[in-house]
Amino acid sequence: MSSESISPENTALKSEISPALTPRQLIWRRFRKHRLAMWGIIGFVLLLGFIIIGSIQIGEKKANEVDLKARLSPPSQAHWMGTDSTGRDIFARIIHGGQISLIVGILAVTFSVSLGAIVGGVAAYYGGWVDTLLMRFTEAMLSIPSLFLLIVLGKYLGRNVQTINVFGQSYSGSVGIVIVVIGATSWMYLARIVRANVLSLREMDYISASKSLGASDVRIFFRHLIPNTMGAIIVSSTLGLAGAILNEAYVSFLGLGVQPPTASWGNMLTSAQSFIQRGAWWMWVFPSLFIILTILCINLIGDGLRDAFDPRSNRNL
Amino acid sequence: MWAYIARRSIQALFTLLIITILCFILTRLSADPLAQYATNPNMSAADKEALRERLGLNQPMPVQYFRWLGLAIQGDLGISFFSKQPVGLMITQRLPNTLKLMVTAEIITILVSLFLGIISAVKQYSLLDNVITTFSFIGYSMPIFFIALGAMLIFAVKFKEWGWPYLTTGADIWDQKDPMQFIKHMILPVSCLVIISTAGYARFIRTSILEVLGQDYVRTARAKGLSNRMVLYKHALRNAALPLVTIIGLDIPYLLGGALVTESVYAWPGMGRLFWEYAQRGDFPVVLGVLLIISTAVVAFTIITDIVYTFVDPRIRLN
Numbered sequence: 001m002s003s004e005s006i007s008p009e010n011t012a013l014k015s016e017i018s019p020a021l022t023p024r025q026l027i028w029r030r031f032r033k034h035r036l037a038m039w040g041i042i043g044f045v046l047l048l049g050f051i052i053i054g055s056i057q058i059g060e061k062k063a064n065e066v067d068l069k070a071r072l073s074p075p076s077q078a079h080w081m082g083t084d085s086t087g088r089d090i091f092a093r094i095i096h097g098g099q100i101s102l103i104v105g106i107l108a109v110t111f112s113v114s115l116g117a118i119v120g121g122v123a124a125y126y127g128g129w130v131d132t133l134l135m136r137f138t139e140a141m142l143s144i145p146s147l148f149l150l151i152v153l154g155k156y157l158g159r160n161v162q163t164i165n166v167f168g169q170s171y172s173g174s175v176g177i178v179i180v181v182i183g184a185t186s187w188m189y190l191a192r193i194v195r196a197n198v199l200s201l202r203e204m205d206y207i208s209a210s211k212s213l214g215a216s217d218v219r220i221f222f223r224h225l226i227p228n229t230m231g232a233i234i235v236s237s238t239l240g241l242a243g244a245i246l247n248e249a250y251v252s253f254l255g256l257g258v259q260p261p262t263a264s265w266g267n268m269l270t271s272a273q274s275f276i277q278r279g280a281w282w283m284w285v286f287p288s289l290f291i292i293l294t295i296l297c298i299n300l301i302g303d304g305l306r307d308a309f310d311p312r313s314n315r316n317l
Numbered sequence: 318m319w320a321y322i323a324r325r326s327i328q329a330l331f332t333l334l335i336i337t338i339l340c341f342i343l344t345r346l347s348a349d350p351l352a353q354y355a356t357n358p359n360m361s362a363a364d365k366e367a368l369r370e371r372l373g374l375n376q377p378m379p380v381q382y383f384r385w386l387g388l389a390i391q392g393d394l395g396i397s398f399f400s401k402q403p404v405g406l407m408i409t410q411r412l413p414n415t416l417k418l419m420v421t422a423e424i425i426t427i428l429v430s431l432f433l434g435i436i437s438a439v440k441q442y443s444l445l446d447n448v449i450t451t452f453s454f455i456g457y458s459m460p461i462f463f464i465a466l467g468a469m470l471i472f473a474v475k476f477k478e479w480g481w482p483y484l485t486t487g488a489d490i491w492d493q494k495d496p497m498q499f500i501k502h503m504i505l506p507v508s509c510l511v512i513i514s515t516a517g518y519a520r521f522i523r524t525s526i527l528e529v530l531g532q533d534y535v536r537t538a539r540a541k542g543l544s545n546r547m548v549l550y551k552h553a554l555r556n557a558a559l560p561l562v563t564i565i566g567l568d569i570p571y572l573l574g575g576a577l578v579t580e581s582v583y584a585w586p587g588m589g590r591l592f593w594e595y596a597q598r599g600d601f602p603v604v605l606g607v608l609l610i611i612s613t614a615v616v617a618f619t620i621i622t623d624i625v626y627t628f629v630d631p632r633i634r635l636n
Contacts (some may be wrong), residue, residue, distance in 0.1 A: 129546065136328070140335035143615040145574045151596050152340065155347040241457065249460050250578065254593070269462060276470050284470065288463040294450060295458035 037304020111183030120194030334503025344584030434522025457515025
């Protein structure tokens, strides 16, 4: 919706310099001006590069290698970020844990965004009792504090965990469960936004036009309604990615998430809790720093996107 | 007005019904409540079966659900499998501790973030504003256990090591009846909660003040010759307070749930930790009881906030 609207100042200014810009170009132009968002992108690309190059250089074996003689050693030449309680190298675990945290985050957001878009879209488009039922359900999910919901669902789905093999690497089945748990507990806000958007779009003339041309519900839904709420979907999936990575950390910190030996930034901190009393600060500082940096970058990008997609919002930052 | 309240209440009851069904399915099926007896040599298989029979655990799930719901409506939340105590009693024992922790943190958070939010809105783009904004962005992106563990490491572990007056961590044994010890134990968890929630609140307050300061009536007030101070206190703050009221109103019920992670890290005997401890044991009456109380509060406060809002802001009419 917002992507179609062009603010008057912008058009007046641009028409002198260049031919009319498409909405996409306008959004990109606004986004580029957002300095903090650009820093966010730079930071995020650096983090991605670090994780990708790191996992090519350092194999997963190294990340899971137990060396009891070197347990709890502080950062040194051999172990840049020290070792954990079983002597595993924290630097290597950060790299591979980051891979898991990002994969979990991205897949969980994909899941929750699809769920939210479908629930919100269907509720608004069909209305009536479908709408009532779906929206009551959304409200019910929203009324349970998110961490409590995560735990209950995590316990429920985590009853029997199997190991799965993807591309020759074996992941603990807990990774899949974490993705579903995070995705299934974070679609509600988007569902509401999409519903509100579709409700107003449904009354637009071009929808009645395509209806009279004989377009099916499915076509109208995917061809008109979803693309026109894309702005809201993109913004909320970016901010949702930050939320998903944070949730992964929380769930894993509580021991319900990704199970060792597979590392994730969250479960690296679980073990840090027990050793903090002995002053093993490196077990706590490094994973936390990476979580904070990643989420900070993604939040900055999300903020920039929100301003770019919605020029009317005069959010001063 | 009354029609509106009635309609909202019926909707809320429906929502609550969905919540109880959802929570019952998830908690009842997530673990076997009698798992603690699985390796008990003093109980034969027949004994276990008899116990299951007596507790009604072998009946069909819908029957179990409606029996639980019927008792819950009458205020009986059942008995914990692990502690053998009534769930209602367990919750009333934990609730005051959680409220002391959370209400203190909430009040300090609101005061601090009002202060920071006003400063950074009034001195927009100044150095101070940039510093506050940066820190609130970082705080917003931080998992609370980062601060909780860090504060524990510095103020409890390292201070003790250096021979400075240190704060105790949750692991120590302490007398909950002694107010001095109580306060001492509250310092770290309250600070963590304040730091994390101030970030979001301060940013929110800054945005709403800036929004009001851009309104026409503020310009009119300035044009009339009112001092900046008067404009700020008489016009800007009052109007910026409206969205704040909503946010606080919607946050209040969550205070009941306590702070699960903070309470766990600092071993604070509150609701969040009660929930977490019993969720790990699969003790579904306790877990369900806590969930029911918090979500009922959330649903109720959503309606209350909406109604209060019409008194605070006469422009809004309920229909």
